[in-house]
Structures are given as structure tokens and as C-alpha cells.
Amino acid sequence: MPAYITILRGINVSGHNIIPMKELKALMEGLGFENISTYIQSGNVVFNSPEKNEGKLITKIQDAIAGKFGFKVPVVIRTDKAFKAALDNNPFLKEKDIDAEKLHITFLADRPAEENIEKTNTYNYDPDRFIISGREVYVYCPNGYGNTKINNTFFENKLKVTATTRNIKTVKELVKMTEDAGN
Numbered sequence: 250m251p252a253y254i255t256i257l258r259g260i261n262v263s264g265h266n267i268i269p270m271k272e273l274k275a276l277m278e279g280l281g282f283e284n285i286s287t288y289i290q291s292g293n294v295v296f297n298s299p300e301k302n303e304g305k306l307i308t309k310i311q312d313a314i315a316g317k318f319g320f321k322v323p324v325v326i327r328t329d330k331a332f333k334a335a336l337d338n339n340p341f342l343k344e345k346d347i348d349a350e351k352l353h354i355t356f357l358a359d360r361p362a363e364e365n366i367e368k369t370n371t372y373n374y375d376p377d378r379f380i381i382s383g384r385e386v387y388v389y390c391p392n393g394y395g396n397t398k399i400n401n402t403f404f405e406n407k408l409k410v411t412a413t414t415r416n417i418k419t420v421k422e423l424v425k426m427t428e429d430a431g432n
Contacts, residue, residue: 250283250297252329252427255310256356257292257322258401258413266320268292276313286426292322293419295329295426303327307358323411325356327384329427335385336420341378353394354420355379355386355404358411369407374398381408388414 260266270287273294277285282296300306307324315321327335335354341347361369366381377397380387386404390397394416404412415423 250299251301252284252295252297253303253306253326254329254332254423254427255292255294255296255306255324255326256413256415257294257314257324258411260292260322261290266318266322268314268318268322272317273314276317277310280309280313288419288422288426291415291419293415293423295423323358323413325358325411325413327356329424332420332427333424336417336424338382338385339387339417340380340382341387341389347389348391349417351389351391351393352417353388353390353414354417355388355401355412355414357384357386357404357408360384361408361410365408369404372399372403372407386412 260268270290273292274285274287277294277296282298285294285296287294298306303326306326310324311321339352339354341352342349360383369381374397376392377390377399379399388399394400394414401412401414
């Protein structure tokens, strides 16, 4: 059965869109998913499902959250293999003098249009940098992600797709969780 990692955007931030992880896990169980694990309070869930259509999974999860909690949450999903590939293919890891603790990956719901990628690539917020690759944006913020202009809102506005970002530590932990579960 395929393993998935779903990451929710904008929950449990500054007292808004509160979803306790225990309730999120119960909701996922109610949807028929198996081997469900959550990681920290920002809406990271690892699970198994026989469904192979990511779009159907996203709709199912979004509708269930809206029904139970009363608000719509952007949901981004990847197979465990795609999530691991996103981690392994981080181009910043090949550079010298990169502080790995300052790396993030912005996961896009869809592949952006080429013209939006080209326009976005014209922005420069040095020392912060980004590299767009498929449905991921690799982000390096040497002064911290909380101080950058290249955040979820920036990428959503420029690329015209839903985006949610996780730091490298979280990405590594989610990959480890799928490996520990035997996926």
C-alpha cells in the first residue's frame, strides 16, 4: 500500500486554524487511512492508503477538515519516495559553506507554469536564495526563515500555486518516519 506524507498549510499558527494532532490523526483514521503518524503541531502526517490519485486524497482530506473544523486548509501531498527524492536532490547541499540548518523546502501543490517560474527567478533577495525544481522550491535563508521575503506567500503569489514550507529538520524526520514504518 502506498505511503504518503501530507503537509497542511497554515494550521496552529498564532492561534488560528487550530487542529490538535490527536484529532487530525483520528480524522485520518476515519477516512480509512492506515499507519498514521503525525509530527509536531504544524500538520505533518505520514500514512498509508491504497488510493494512488493524489488529487483525490487531497480533496478527501480537505473536505474532511472543512467538515470537522469549519475551515479550509491547503493540503500538499507527496508519496514517501517523492518526499525522499526532494530531500536527496537539494542542490544547496552540493555547495560549500552552506549551513544545512538554514535550508528549507517549499512544497508546491502543482508544477508551476514555465512563464511564472521565469518571472519568479528574476527576484533577488540576497543573501536569501531559492531554486525552483519541479514541484519543489529549495530555499536557503542564512539569516533565518522568519526574516526572509521568499516565503509561502511570495511563492504562491509569483508561481500561482499553493505552497507550504518545511525546514530541513522536519523534512528529514518525515522521511525517517516513513522508513521506520517500513515504507
